[in-house]
């Protein structure tokens with residue numbers, strides 16, 4: 001190597017060394033700045049990545065996973081860590097989780113990783129904060145109330161459930177996660193856009209939507225061809241499709257769409273939202289209502305397959321409801337209210353299965369809670385699943401036992417599958433009705449067995465590795 005080459009390698013090495021030092025300093029600086037007896041115990045792990053990989057390691061969703069197990073036993077239910085490139089306080093404590101969720105925009109604020117904003121867009125209700133969020137949420141809540149009062153709300157859900165189950169006739173095996181996604185997608189697209197499964201726009205949106213979902217869980221690199229870049233483009237295409245539907249409705253204000261009673265029709269009449277906000281709103285509803293509900297359905301079916309007593313009890317409840325109906329008569333709210341055990345099964349699947357493991361927040365100021373101080377600007381992760389699986393809060397917490405809800409209030413701090421406070425899920429009731437109505441027909445039409453080994457895994461988004469294969473046979477009543 002000549003002298004020029006030597007100095008080139010040396011300077012490159014020095015730049016590398018300085019960069020490494022900056023990274024290390026940047027990683028541990030928050031610890032030095034906030035050093036004090038009141039910071040929760042814990043560890044910052046490796047520079048840059050911190051403990052993120054260990055935190056994200058997949059585990060059965062009805063367990064808290066090795067990372068939380070290890071950290072809680074070492075440091076307690078509240079500990080510090082370094083996750084998603086930020087200094088973080090992780091909370092597995094029911095009181096702190098409740099306190100965080102109840103103090104949205106006062107002491108804490110929703111704070112999803114930046115790449116998610118890139119895909120969802122800044123006016124998405126899922127990431128918006130402060131006054132923008134308040135305005136979007138008010139519209140969402142009034143829309144949900146209006147749509148629930150329409151007679152088509154329940155009948156649409158039931159007809160789609162019947163249609164899916166009809167397509168199982170003659171089959172002895174189905175990939176349940178796929179069927180559940182088909183069901184929840186068709187329901188949400190019907191509720192929001194008024195589209196039926198066989199309309200070409202439904203297939204178009206589904207295709208783009210699947211690409212969009214893949215991007216949400218991919219490496220956030222905007223390089224053409226990557227899942228992330230494809231997701232951003234898919235979002236644009238969905239927006240165009242929704243805008244075209246809106247335009248079609250506007251042009252046809254007095255024509256065939258006039259009698260529609262979907263979300264979009266009501267949304268179009270809302271003056272407080274811009275066109276882009278309305279489009280983003282539709283996307284939020286699709287996103288919020290699709291995967292979560294289908295995962296819940298798969299969990300219910302999976303847990304019931306392992307709990308024959310609960311299944312028999314459930315079946316009896318639905319047979320009794322059916323007996324009171326005329327041939328072909330559809331279900332109504334009164335019937336739904338009679339599905340008491342079904343509600344307990346759904347509630348228990350939400351507790352035991354944990355569709356959403358944790359939510360993202362950041363501290364807006366130094367927050368004192370018990371003996372700890374959560375420093376301003378730090379990320380805060382309330383882990384919902386840790387509260388659901390805490391044996392000091394739920395007897396036999398690691399067992400699927402729907403009967404526990406016969407004597408327990410479901411609106412309590414120790415059961416928060418839909419979050420809490422001003423960001424609490426606006427779609428919780430829709431999700432529960434969907435599952436209950438699907439079950440009503442499923443338990444009366446089919447018997448099913450699951451394959452050994454497939455179980456819900458938290459990645460942290462929940463997935464059945466093999467898609468939950470069901471061996472099915474029609475019931476002969």
Ligand code: HEM
Pocket residue numbers: 110125126127137284285286288289290292293296355356359360417418419420422423424425426427428430431
């Ligand atoms: C099993 C089903 C579901 C579960 C477990 C679930 C869970 C959650 C959770 C935990 C949050 C709070 C997120 C946070 O605090 O950061 C949330 C928010 C939200 N969910 Fe759901 N959800 C479900 C179904 C639905 C459905 C069916 C819809 C739409 C129709 C929906 C739409 C939304 C929206 C728009 C938000 C944002 C609310 C806000 O930020 O104010 N979800 N959901």
